[in-house]
Amino acid sequence: MSNHDNAMDARENGKWSSVLVTLVMGMLIFEALTGLSIYFLPFSVPNQIMVLLHAAIGIAFLVPATIYSAKHWIKYKSSPMSHYKLTGYASLLVLAVCSVSGVVVTYQALLATRMSPTWDLIHLVSTFLVIAGAGVHIVLLLIRKVAGQAEKAAQRQFVVRMGTSIILGAVLVAAGMLAVPDAGLVDEFPADYVYAYGDDRPFAPSLANTTGGTALDPRRLSNSESCGSSGCHEEIYKEWSVSAHRYSAMDPAFQTIQKVMAEQNGAESTRYCGGCHDPISLFSGSKNVFNDELTNLAGYQEGVSCIVCHSVKETDQKGNAAFIVGTPERYIGEFSYGDIGKPVADFLIRAYPRQHVESLGKKLFKTPEYCAACHKQFIDEEVNNVGWVQLQNQYDNWRMSHWNTPGDPTKTIECRECHMPLQESNDPAAGDSFDYNRTLADGKARSHRFLGANQLVPALLELEGHEEHLELTEKWLRGEIEIPEIADKWAQGSAVGLALEMPDAVLPGEAVPVKVVVTSNKVGHDFPTGPLDIIQTWVELTVTDQLGDTVYESGHVEDTNFIQQGAFMFKAEPVDQYGNLIDRHNLWEMVGVRYRRSLFPGFSDAAAYSFECPTAAPATDDVVVADEGQRVEEFAIPAGTEGQLTVTARLRYRKIDQYLLNFVFGEDTLLTSPITDLSEATGTIQVVSSR
Secondary structure, three states: OOHHHHHHHHHHHHHHHOHHHHHHHHHHHHHHHHHHHHHHOOOOHHHHHHHHHHHHHHHHHHHHHHHHHHHHHHHHOOOOOOHHHHHHHHHHHHHHHHHHHHHHHHHHHHHOOOOOHHHHHHHHHHHHHHHHHHHHHHHHHHHOOOOOHHHHHHHHHHHHHHHHHHHHHHHHHHHHHHHOOOOOOOOOOOOOOOOOOOOOOOOOOOOOEEHHHOOOOHHHOOOOHHHHHOOOOHHHHHHHOOOOOHHHOOOHHHHHHHHHHHHHHOHHHHHHHHHHHOHHHHHHOOOOOOOOOOOOHHHHHHOOOHHHHHOEEEEOOOOOOOEEEOOOOOOOOOOOOOOOHHHHHHHHHHHOOHHHHHHHOOHHHHOHHHHHOOOEEEEOHHHHOOOOEEEEEHHHHHHOOOOOOOOOHHHOOOHHHHHOOEEEOOOOOOOOOOOOOOOOOOOEEEOOOOOOOOOOHHHHOOOOOHHHHHHHHHHHHHOOOOOHHHOOOOOOOOOEEEEEEOOOEEOOOOEEEEEEEEEEOOOOOOEOOOOOOOOEEEEEEEEEOOOOOEEEEEOOEOOOOOEOOOOOEEOEEEEEOOOOEOOOOOHHHEEEEEEEOOEOOOOEEEEEEEEEOOOOOOOOOOEEEOHHHOEEEOOOOOOOEEEEEEEEEEEEEEOOOHHHHHHHHOHHHOOOOOOEEEEEEEEEEEEEOOO
């Protein structure tokens, strides 16, 4: 063999045996295999370890790969074009694209709120192209006819080293798995847990259940704060954190009533309330006869947490929390392992989001049937020892109303469209292709305030941001919040409107009939709705003469914060089996109602009043003198009349009646529920001397 041949053979041997080649090709094979595993294999701890290693080794790969590519190009750039050189150039090009896109998606997973779908797709496609291009390039080199045995030996050693690199990669993944600490979750009921309603119904009388009927460690359903501190769902977390879903367990009225129920019927009876108000405590087994703390800390702080809602797999329209929770397999670090756990979990969720999206984002959430599980309630013999009684039922109210046109979403308004209105958002959850009028790129997300009708508790608990939330709640109650998504489906103006029907003129001493017509314009279910034994909505009527003196009144709030007797009121008066009024929300004793008044969607009701028209005050030239020498400008009286009556009606609302507040907090606190005026109507009646 000539010196030239020896030099060529040595050069080819070096190409296969150099440390740089071994390092680059070994890392490239590891990246290719882990990338394929991440994409094709199910979510698992090994795959999560591979995501972490894939990102770390991918970044480390950039330096040796750049050096090798530069040297390789310089070495062969002057060689004649061949299929070897062509596949090499193609491989180099797609490797560059894959590397750049890998850096971008790694940066986004580390520091942004989400990976860009475009960059993710580029990285995925370029990965397959690298595998194809580099694979063909290497295979062609391996199978070509070579000049000497030395190069064949070098090639065999190269293949062995690549095989060794695969084994080392597997060892690295296994070591990573062993390094993941046990979260220490305890999915078991307490040893003294009482199965009061049968071994097969551990959470009864609530209809809530878990897959398999097993207990859940409270950590599985809590830590909503992590959703807001990850940089992903900050806006949604902020909205939820002051919502009724968040404070459903810490509500002082709930806590007091739950305690009374436990004292009377046993702690296990409070499971009836737990499915909707306190699911974390319910599923962890805290509502047990031997446990003084019926609500554990996580349940108290989070109520209906993010994970509780997003872990629901099935619902039933019968209500009483008729849903099944199946907690998803969680990411490494979600249960926190010191300072490193949270950043690792956040990175994995963004870099490997498939499990997060598929397990927590379901089409079920977008249906009214999902809401029906809790927003429909009944009492039966298991609770009241008598029989079945329907309580609040927002779902069937809506289902049977004009707001629901089955099969035609363009004519239907569903729960989420009202209570979770769309808003501009940069949240990763923005966009939705399931709704008939939305797209994945619409840049909107649904509000998680779940605006409703509680103007008391957020301020009472001093929840962060309660001022803004209460302002929005007031506007919501009055129907003043614009919802463009459904603007063409309902009327403008008040959610519940008022209109006055009364004579244009009356004689002094004559009986004056006044009718206040209340119409449910924009409410998707009965108005009012919820626990009507404690909610109060009433008409306040005030009639004044031309001097401003009150002629007649009804429905005014007294100094004790109770409402005048005889007021026209929407409410319910439930009773126990002895006919006693249920006035402390002691629903476990309820067997029926002696009075109930509410408005079905689109319907009207009327409050009728009658009072005697007073004798008109004598007219004076310019002024009348009121008490204590005050001069008051005379009310302008049209010619031919003796006076004028001004009639003002207000529809008023408060969340909790004064009797229950006094029971929960004591009269000495002077605490009362804020009152919202939902709508108002004013008119005048002329007082004439003759007709």
